[in-house]
Amino acid sequence: MEVNKDKLIHWLQELIRIPSITGKEEAISKYVTQELIKIGFNPQVKENNVYFEVGDGSKSLLLNAHLDTVDVGGDWKHDPFGAVMEEGKIFGRGASDDKGNVAAMLEIARLVKDRKINGRLIFTFTTGEEFGAKLEDKGSYILSKMLKADKALVLEPQNDVDEKRANIIYGCRGIENILVHIKGKGSHTGYPERGVNAISKAVEVLAKLEKLDFHKVMAIDQEIRTICMPIRINGGADIFLVPDKCEILVHCRTAPEDNIIVDQVKSICQEICGEDFEIENPYSAPGYIEDLDDPLVDIIRQEAKSFNFTTQTRFAGGRIDASIFKTVGSIPSFCMGVGNRDQMHVVEEFISLEEFITCSEMLKNIIFAYFS
Structure with a gap:
């Protein structure tokens, strides 16, 4: 059961076309909610944070991507909300950070809808990850107070695409x-x-x-x-x-x-x-640090290798929401995802289509392997 390239591209372009600068996430929250309802889920919404779970069992994994972006900034050749596809790339604010991962989660949700999951897979789409939101206003903080899971996998553009390397983040300041x-x-x-x-x-x-x-x-x-x-x-x-x-x-x-x-x-x-x-x-x-002696890290490494990606464990320079799931929710948390880390917050932000599709497939395999 492979990811559907056309659906991934459609979702990503539609997401980019909805401006969602931090504090203005209502429209994108409604879009994600509507798409999940079309798939057949009954998502819950709290302060524009969207969440639901699928499956049943003692094992659990929380999957997260953030809906907000930084402001546009600078002079763009491409419309930052146009989602232009050109030369094997999709351009736009949030293409890599973090709407590529939101689109990947929507496609994974579609794939697991009628698949038996040996455990609970919790989907969370959160607000306020970027600049400007106080800790208690961040979606990750709000949902960390409500949801429990064995592990959290927070999705951010952390790959070094040219080197075919998937970075696994285990902590941040x-x-x-x-x-x-x-x-x-x-x-x-x-x-x-x-x-x-x-x-x-x-x-x-x-x-x-x-x-x-x-x-x-x-x-x-x-x-x-x-x-x-x-x-x-x-x-x-x-x-x-x-x-x-x-x-x-x-x-x-x-x-x-x-x-x-x-x-x-x-x-x-x-x-x-x-x-x-x-x-x-x-x-x-808060900052946080996680123990790398964890089965989820082993699964990520194994699945990345099957796609001819190397892996590297890194302590992040910037703050990530994994720190909140860890310190507020007491959920062991790691961070990885689709997208090139060099594209975060830049003018002319883009995501490579090849990497987007490949790493969405890799992410899907990681999740299925976790519950196998």
Whole structure:
């Protein structure tokens, strides 16, 4: 039972033609729901997140792809929502990240509709994976609170297509955005001793931050440590006024299980500013790390080999929703999928038709092998 090339292409083109930038996923959620109803399922929808399960038994696997995309950005030759097919590629925002995987899941749903599954296969199509959504607003967070499974396979474009390599992601850093408001005391710049320069205090805070002993963990054969960097600083009002306030936005990519970075930044601020500061934590998302000694990893390797793909295990540079299924839902989670990882978020995003069809077939075989 092979995947149907024409159906895959049709679904992908229709998905690309529906703009679904983070926070605006209602239309694509309705489309996916309608297509699943046509196949014969009765999907549930919660806050535009679509989910259902098929099969019966003690073994279970949660399959996930996200419905949202980043914004278009840049100058495109092809209409980013046109889904133009040209020279063996389909162009459009989300072609690889992540609508190729959404289309693959729709085709797998069609194939399993009348096939006996020796266990429970849970399909989840989620919102808010990309930038802008707070943790509690992400679809993966919402569904992690509701659904249980033995394993989760989160689908993202993780392949190196030119090398025919399927990457298996077993962990990622988390994110902490820390907003520091530093209070100074304004005065005439001719009499700076009468004031307290908030920008100078901010510079001291950042200098201390650079020397901080950050949390670290070992991930297989590499050390993963928390990375922090200032990405925005605002302060000062007039060239004749000593700045009485300064705001720093510190962006941290946290090693798994780093629960101390916000307190570390707060401690530095207290040392330098006393009580004259406030801290906010407007965005927080966990990192995670998974044990590679897992039967699902072995199945992925075996099936990839049958398609003449090599595999490589990787710790992801960016945050992925597998971290939420793991840390919030307590579901052991890995990430792989169709699509080239070099195509994420780029202008003129595309997916290779050959790779799209081949890797959709590979993904289908992985799922069937898991339940065999």
